Amino acid sequence: MVLNFTNARKFCTKSSLLKNAVQLTKDKFPNLIRGSYATVDSKDIDYFNKLLGANNFITGEEVKSYNEDWLKSVSGFSKFVLKPKTTEQVSEILKYCYKHNIAICVQGGNTGLVGGSVPVFDEVILSTSAMNNIISFDKLSGVLVCQAGCVLENLMNYVQNEGFIMPFDLGAKGTCQIGGNLATNAGGLRLIKYGSLQGSVLGLQSVLADGQILNCLNTLRKDNTGYHLKHMFIGSEGTLGVITKVAIQCPNTPKYVNVAFIGLKSFNKVLSFFSLTRKQLSGSLSSFELMDSEAIKSVQTNIGLKCPIDDSFEFYVLLELSADNNFINLAIEELLEKALAEEIIVDATVADQPSQIQNLWKIRENIPESLLRNGYVYKYDITLPHEYFYEAVLEIRKRLDKLDVKAVCGYGHLGDGNLHLNVATTEYNEKITSAIEPYIYEWTSKYKGSISAEHGIGLLKSKYLNYSKSNLEVELMKKLKNTIDPKKILNPYKIFPQDK
């Protein structure tokens, strides 16, 4: 059997191999050293089994999908997944692990893009998936209280029936969980209108490393009493505590939504169009998404979606307006006609029907998936001042000119200055990584950008944290971490650069 297996491997092409098997993180980054944590033994297994029951304590083959990230770029080799249903169970688990020095990797929908949601070595995976109850919804205030494992799309559908929407939206909505969204301070598609999650989250409940339950589950809009501890957990990437419950402020569903899909000839025109849109319609602007021709080409060839307008433009913009008054129907046409007359844009199509709006959004939302179909994607999620926004893509394209890449493309939330710079190849290649990193981070830092706009730091960007954070900031973060989790059992190896 073993012989057959090795023979079979020989006949596999390298790329198909990579598509099937994800390289273990410990092999990909040999400099990483496992912390001196305990290894789970039979006594621990008995404990978890008794606490959670066989259905919520996962072992064996099924654990594999929890070990690998969505991008198939990293993989741990954990043998156990815990799926607690209640805050109390989470507390019991952490109390036990803290006492026995067992490292924990906290996981939500596992849609993260920086290797933050999967174990690095054999950390026990604590999945929030089974904590998926909606606790309450106040129709007057629009405050939703739910458990951390609720899938974003389910919450969207739930509040939609009550005439509300979630204050953020992202491509991974069908899988990602609200707890993970908070832990990574997810940004997404509507940030330009509703602001960052930090503004929408009214309260949260989390369990600290030693099992203590910290209840900041406030549902008040205004509450200036002491430190705002909840903010510490938003964007902490599971290193300070396990978020178990969330209270979030939902805005009312806008009565009217209009979407336009626009073709433009150059990036300067994109900026002119952005400025014109802001001038005329800033109050109702809910999305301003950029897609370059490479991104559109990728969606067309790899997913088979049709470009709604001519597919030969350099840039495309998806513009969404939302308001409680139907004036936007006329306003969007006026805006586009003006832009067309002034030769800022070349072509466009508009939609006000939900089905057409969904179809236009599908193009933007399918870009990451379409790139991944090439085999491997190097993802960079940076914030840049608008004037340097697209230059980053051109710089990287130049650097990769001689290397074997399928696509170097730029897309993202231009309205928020957030660029997704993606490089797609058939397989992982160390040379490509070193051609991009740390160059892209130095470049971003030089123009006072952020090396991680919305994806977080996780494992993959931890060694570059210093490009966006000063020494004092990192020191203070470490002090905080050590105070709350002195044994460092929560999401080890993440965020902080590993000291050799």
Next chain:
Amino acid sequence: MARVLVGVKRVIDYAVKIRVKPDKSGVVTDGVKHGLNPFDEIAIEEAVRMKEKKIASEVIAVSCGLQQAQESLRTALAMGVDRGIHVEVPQAQYDTLQPLHVSKILAKVAQDEKVDVIIVGKQAIDDDSNQTAQMTAALLQWPQATFASEVKVEGNEVVVKREIDGGLETIKVKLPAVISADLRLNEPRYATLPNIMKAKKKPIKKITPSDLGVDVSPRMQIVNVEDPPTRQAGSVVPDVDSLLAKLKEKGHI
């Protein structure tokens, strides 16, 4: 060159959740997003392509319904249709307007406009009747080619591939003819801004059924409209044996 007539119906958008009125007299349409019936969109696309291939000399779109039907006609014009005819039917009559009424209207317009081909969607996604093409053909005594997934005009004839159970059927009909569009006939285009602007200047003629000599007085009465029964929640069984036991218990096997 042929003159083409397309039928256009304004329906509730398919991504909208349909709600029944509290008095059960129909579904809620006020404040609900409407749009072109998707099958009619395919019909329009096919007609416009005929014009682009110089097979058709003119494409006329006709819609029967409320004032708002003109929005759907405007979309058709933006997709490339030359002119529109709005046969206005007030709300009271529109609720009971049936495929036979629409067929009579289409047949009369086709004769008045001297068209050679009528293309309609195979059915509207609101009432799912799937009758208009067939009845229009019968009223005109023209041949019909329904559920078309490919249309080729060859001189005085049209070769149509039809979607039938288990495969495709190819038929040849003489013009003039009625064609109904199935899902795979084509992928309709999006109306682009320059064309939307041009469409604002294209003419829409407004007439009434009585102008055409068609009687649209109701032939039926809506007694009751109800939601379909809600799906019962499922349950997870631990293994095959208990699944079989459950199925037996419920009398399914």
